[in-house]
Amino acid sequence: MKRDRDEVEEEGNEERNKRKMEIVWQTPAHPAQKQDYIFHNGKRHVRPYYFEFVSHVNKRWEGKTIVDLFAQEFRGRSRDYYVSAVKCGRIQVDGENIPVSYIVKRCQKISHFLHRHEPPVMAWDVEVLQNEPDVLTICKPASVPVHPCGQYRKNTVLGILQAEYGLAPLYPIHRLDRLVSGLLIVAKNPAKADIFRQHIEAGLVQKQYVAKVVGVFPDAEQVVDANIDYNAREGRSTAEVGISNGDTTLKGKAACTKFTRISTNGIYSIVLCEPVTGRTHQIRVHLQCTGHPIANDMLYLSDDVVSRSTLGTTADRAASLSGGSPETSCESHKEEYKYCSEDFSIDPMCTHCPNLAPNGYDGHEEGLWLHCVRYTGPEWVYECPYPDWASLT
Numbered sequence: 001m002k003r004d005r006d007e008v009e010e011e012g013n014e015e016r017n018k019r020k021m022e023i024v025w026q027t028p029a030h031p032a033q034k035q036d037y038i039f040h041n042g043k044r045h046v047r048p049y050y051f052e053f054v055s056h057v058n059k060r061w062e063g064k065t066i067v068d069l070f071a072q073e074f075r076g077r078s079r080d081y082y083v084s085a086v087k088c089g090r091i092q093v094d095g096e097n098i099p100v101s102y103i104v105k106r107c108q109k110i111s112h113f114l115h116r117h118e119p120p121v122m123a124w125d126v127e128v129l130q131n132e133p134d135v136l137t138i139c140k141p142a143s144v145p146v147h148p149c150g151q152y153r154k155n156t157v158l159g160i161l162q163a164e165y166g167l168a169p170l171y172p173i174h175r176l177d178r179l180v181s182g183l184l185i186v187a188k189n190p191a192k193a194d195i196f197r198q199h200i201e202a203g204l205v206q207k208q209y210v211a212k213v214v215g216v217f218p219d220a221e222q223v224v225d226a227n228i229d230y231n232a233r234e235g236r237s238t239a240e241v242g243i244s245n246g247d248t249t250l251k252g253k254a255a256c257t258k259f260t261r262i263s264t265n266g267i268y269s270i271v272l273c274e275p276v277t278g279r280t281h282q283i284r285v286h287l288q289c290t291g292h293p294i295a296n297d298m299l300y301l302s303d304d305v306v307s308r309s310t311l312g313t314t315a316d317r318a319a320s321l322s323g324g325s326p327e328t329s330c331e332s333h334k335e336e337y338k339y340c341s342e343d344f345s346i347d348p349m350c351t352h353c354p355n356l357a358p359n360g361y362d363g364h365e366e367g368l369w370l371h372c373v374r375y376t377g378p379e380w381v382y383e384c385p386y387p388d389w390a391s392l393t
Contacts, residue, residue, distance in 0.1 A: 024050060025050050025051065025052045025113055026049055026050060026051050026052070026116075027051070027052050027054075028148070028153075031162050031163070031168065032153075032154040032159040032160070032162050032163040033163050034163050034164060035047075036049070036154050036163060037154075037163070038343055038356065039123050040120075040337050040356075041337070042122065042123050043120040043121065043122060043123050044120060044121050044122070044123045044155060044160075045118075045120045045155075045337070045356050045357070046117075046118040046120075046153075046154045046155050047343060047344045048115055048116060048117045048344045048347075048350070048352070048353070048356070049115075049116055050113065050114070050115055050116070050347075051113070051114055051115075051116040051153075052111050052112070052113050053111070053112045053113075053114060054109060054110070054111055054112075055109075055110050055112075056107055056108065056109055056110065057104045057105060057106055057107055057108045057110065058106075059106065061073070061104060062104065062105060062106045063103060063104070064103065064104060065100070065101055065102060065103055065104075066082075066086055066091060066093065066098060066100065066102045066103075066104055066110075067079065067082050067083055067086060067100050069104060069110075070082040070085075070091065070112075076359075077351055081349075081351060083100055084349065085112070085349065086098065086099070086100045086102075087100065088349070089113075090112065090113045090114070090349060091110070091111070091112050091113070092110070092111045092113075093108050093109070093110055093111075094108055094109050095109070095111070114350075115347035115349065115350035115352070115353065116153075117350075117352040117353075117355070117356065117357060117358040118151055118152055118153060118154060118155045118358070119151050119152065119155065119357055119358060119361050120155065120356075120357055120361075121141075121143045121144045121152075121155050122141055122142065122143040122144070122367065124141035124142075124144075125141070126138060126139075126140065126141060126144070126157055126160045126161060126164070127139040128161075128165065129183075129382075129384060130382065133188070134187060134188050134189060134192040135185065135186070135187060135188065135192060135382075136161075136167065136170065136185075136186040136187075136188060137183060137184070137185055137186070137382045137384070138157060138161070138183075138184040138185075138186060139181070139182065139183065139184075139384050139385070140157055140176055140180075140181055140182060140183075140184040140372075141181055141367070142178075142179055142180065142181040142366075142367025142368060143178060143179060143366065143367055144156065144157055144160070144178065145157070145178045146158065146172050146175055146176060146178075146184065147172060151358060157172075157184065158170055158172070161186075167188075170186045170187070170188065171186060171187040171188070171189070171190060171192075171193035172184060172185070172186050172187075173185050173186065173187055173193055173196035173197060173200070174196075174200065174207075174375070176372060177281075177368075179366060179367055179368040179370075180209075180368055180370050180371070180372065181367060181368075181370075181371045181372070181387060182209065182371040182372030182373060182384050182387075183372040183373060183374065183375060183382060183383065183384035184372070185375055185382055196377070199377045199378060200377075204377055204378050205375060205376065205377045206274065206374075206375070206376045206377075207274065207275055207278075207372070207374070207375055208272060208273070208274055208372075208373050208374040208375075208376075209272075209273040209274075209275070209283060209370055209371060209372050209373060210262065210270060210271065210272060210273065210370075210371050210373055210386060210387075210390050211270070211271050211273055211283065211287060211294050211369060211370045211371075212268050212269070212270055212271075212294065212295050212296075212369035212389055212390065213268065213269050213270075213271050213287055213292040213293060213294055213295055213369075214268065214292055214293055214294075214295045214301070215267075215268075215269065215291070215292050216264050216266060216269055217259070217261040217264060217269035217271050217290070217292050218261065218290075219261055221258060221259065221260050222258070222259040222260075222290055223256065223257070223258050223259075224239075224256065224257050224259070224286040224289050224290060225255075225256045226239040226240060226241045226255060226285075226286065226289055227239065227240040227241075227250045227251060227252035227253060227254055227255060228240075228252045228253055228255040228279035228280065228281070228282055228285060229251040229252030229253075230252070230279070230280040230281070236281070236299060237252075237279070237280055237281040237282070237284075237285045238251075238252070238285065239252075239255075239285045239286065239288070239289050240252050241289070252279075253277075253279055254277065255275075255276075255277045255279045255282050255286070256275075256276040256277055257273060257274065257275045257276065257277075257282060257283055257286040258273075258274040258276065259271050259272070259273055259274075259286075259287070259290065260272045260274075262390075263392055264392070265392040268295055268392060269292065270390050270392060271287070271292070273287070273370075281299075281300075283370060284297055284299070284300050284368075284370070285300060287300075288300040294368055294369050294370055295369055296366070296368065296369050297368055297369075297370075298366075336363070337355070337356045337357070339354035339355075339356070343356070344356075369387075369389055371384070371386070371387045371390070372384060373385075373386060
């Protein structure tokens with residue numbers, strides 16, 4: 001019996017709609033793609049996507065109910081949300097649905113399936129400087145983290161390189177903080193990455209940065225030799241100056257940075273920074289020690305900074321909210337994103353929808369006036385152009 005054409009088309013439409021409604025749960029193995037990004041008001045956003053977060057029950061979690069575990073350990077969502085997530089299978093143990101009263105056991109795999117919203121970054125290009133057989137050099141824009149961390153996965157240098165250039169896997173041989181721009185060296189294979197790391201560990205690599213600082217920096221070379229003590233809870237470092245003796249022990253790790261003035265206009269100075277060691281926020285803290293902090297570094301311009309734990313944000317964002325926005329910030333509040341169904345579908349369980357950015361994102365993006373310009377090692381040199389702000393004319 002011949003089937004009616006309209007009936008066949010209707011069944012085909014139903015099947016297509018069914019496939020459209022199916023949720024595809026991504027894992028870290030899923031590559032970033034060009035269509036994953038939305039550009040709006042000078043920022044690069046990531047289309048929200050479904051993602052499986054995996055953890056394993058440790059000794060401290062053992063014996064808790066699944067709901068108590070999430071409510072106590074992951075406080076970003078309400079207890080009611082976790083109850084609903086367990087009931088509808090968004091939270092599973094060893095790949096199986098479980099009741100809300102389920103008590104977890106040591107080493108079990110816990111999956112939390114979420115509609116993931118990443119924070120936006122500035123929409124500047126990730127520029128490839130050199131593309132050699134074993135090495136890639138990048139001019140990293142400020143605000144973009146190098147590799148997946150925290151809330152960032154696709155909005156990272158590695159994610160963008162994979163999406164826009166098809167470059168993967170890649171192995172960064174050094175790190176740049178999210179707010180720092182400039183030269184990033186990336187190996188294309190583990191063997192080359194190991195060679196670079198051996199050079200770094202042997203002290204054979206010299207690093208150079210430029211910074212724009214407050215005031216007239218001294219003309220003579222300045223050497224700051226002060227321990228760096230990093231407070232992970234507050235996301236901030238302090239410098240410890242002095243000599244350890246039997247009664248007093250300096251906190252932190254030994255750190256040394258050399259500074260040379262390049263130019264000044266009487267208000268700001270451009271300074272060449274050569275860190276001998278590599279501690280967290282070392283250049284930023286050591287410039288603060290000289291009395292010439294980076295001119296838009298709200299975290300180290302003032303001691304009166306609201307705690308990141310009070311604001312529930314990063315240390316740098318907390319500092320910006322405390323002391324005013326740096327000049328390089330994006331005035332994103334001029335035109336806020338309005339939900340469009342063509343951009344992404346709202347998930348009824350999601351606590352971020354219909355917003356594009358995650359809850360807690362304050363709409364402020366910043367970039368420090370600190371830029372990596374040169375790495376030198378045994379028989380190799382890689383450089384990056386100076387940023388526009390390094391010219392004081």
